[in-house]
Amino acid sequence: MSANIHVTLSALAEPKRLQIVELLREGPLTVGEIAEKLELLQPQTSKHLGVLNKAGLVEAEAQANKRIYKLCQQPFKDLDGWLASFGHIWEQRYDRLDEYLRKLQGKD
Amino acid sequence: MSANIHVTLSALAEPKRLQIVELLREGPLTVGEIAEKLELLQPQTSKHLGVLNKAGLVEAEAQANKRIYKLCQQPFKDLDGWLASFGHIWEQRYDRLDEYLRKLQGKD
DNA sequence: TTAAAATATTCCTTTACAAGAATATTCGTT
DNA sequence: AACGAATATTCTTGTAAAGGAATATTTTAA
Numbered sequence: 661m662s663a664n665i666h667v668t669l670s671a672l673a674e675p676k677r678l679q680i681v682e683l684l685r686e687g688p689l690t691v692g693e694i695a696e697k698l699e700l701l702q703p704q705t706s707k708h709l710g711v712l713n714k715a716g717l718v719e720a721e722a723q724a725n726k727r728i729y730k731l732c733q734q735p736f737k738d739l740d741g742w743l744a745s746f747g748h749i750w751e752q753r754y755d756r757l758d759e760y761l762r763k764l765q766g767k768d
Numbered sequence: 769m770s771a772n773i774h775v776t777l778s779a780l781a782e783p784k785r786l787q788i789v790e791l792l793r794e795g796p797l798t799v800g801e802i803a804e805k806l807e808l809l810q811p812q813t814s815k816h817l818g819v820l821n822k823a824g825l826v827e828a829e830a831q832a833n834k835r836i837y838k839l840c841q842q843p844f845k846d847l848d849g850w851l852a853s854f855g856h857i858w859e860q861r862y863d864r865l866d867e868y869l870r871k872l873q874g875k876d
Numbered sequence: 877t878t879a880a881a882a883t884a885t886t887c888c889t890t891t892a893c894a895a896g897a898a899t900a901t902t903c904g905t906t
Numbered sequence: 907a908a909c910g911a912a913t914a915t916t917c918t919t920g921t922a923a924a925g926g927a928a929t930a931t932t933t934t935a936a
Contacts, residue, residue: 666786673781674894678774685857691913704895706914725903725912733858740851743844746793750841782924799883812925814884833882833933
């Protein structure tokens with residue numbers, strides 16, 4: 661069982677965290693490197709990483725007194741799967757209101 | 769130009785709004801119908817729809833004194849495109865830290 | 877033009893959460 | 907053991923936003 665969509669979306673909805681995730685696309689990084697590249701203070705970087713970690717978007721690998729963070733793929737796959745549930749809609753005449761209006765008339 | 773990912777994610781990060789969006793997958797609905805199906809009060813339903821509308825996720829069609837809301841597809845396509853930028857990563861040996869560790873050593 | 881239904885808006889209160897600053901922890905090195 | 911570097915945690919404060927209640931707006935019908 662994977663984290664639900666809401667957890668993933670909430671974690672990603674914060675600008676700095678979104679930046680962190682986008683940065684980590686390029687490869688694993690330590691806290692210090694992330695903080696430096698995004699011009700963040702270390703404590704908030706750790707805190708954001710903590711949120712991302714709790715949401716299952718990121719995991720850490722200890723290396724000496726450093727911690728190397730990298731993305732987890734499952735939540736992104738889940739999100740992709742969720743979006744796929746919309747995909748088949750667009751091809752249909754979803755945006756044509758004819759059918760709905762007829763249904764609406766029927767109720768009156 | 770489409771709304772950026774952050775706007776979309778922020779709008780979807782709220783549980784009720786996520787519910788609304790998922791409900792609208794099945795087809796356009798009026799405010800009253802949404803409120804009824806999700807057991808929400810009308811004012812908060814309108815407010816959530818307002819946020820979704822401002823974020824470009826939803827649009828309304830006036831029909832008498834009702835308003836029929838439906839999904840907009842562009843933001844979802846954009847989000848899908850954003851996720852695609854992760855896709856090629858998973859196939860690579862992204863999760864193998866070897867390379868990174870070597871890089872890290874080189875810096876010391 | 878008044879009334880009623882559907883929806884939108886405003887105001888208020890409360891809560892969640894991010895930033896900032898300070899401190900604690902952990903690990904390797906000497 | 908002690909120190910310094912890297913990271914985590916705690917505490918406080920400020921702010922954005924969600925919920926509730928009341929009211930305003932819009933539209934149709936009588």
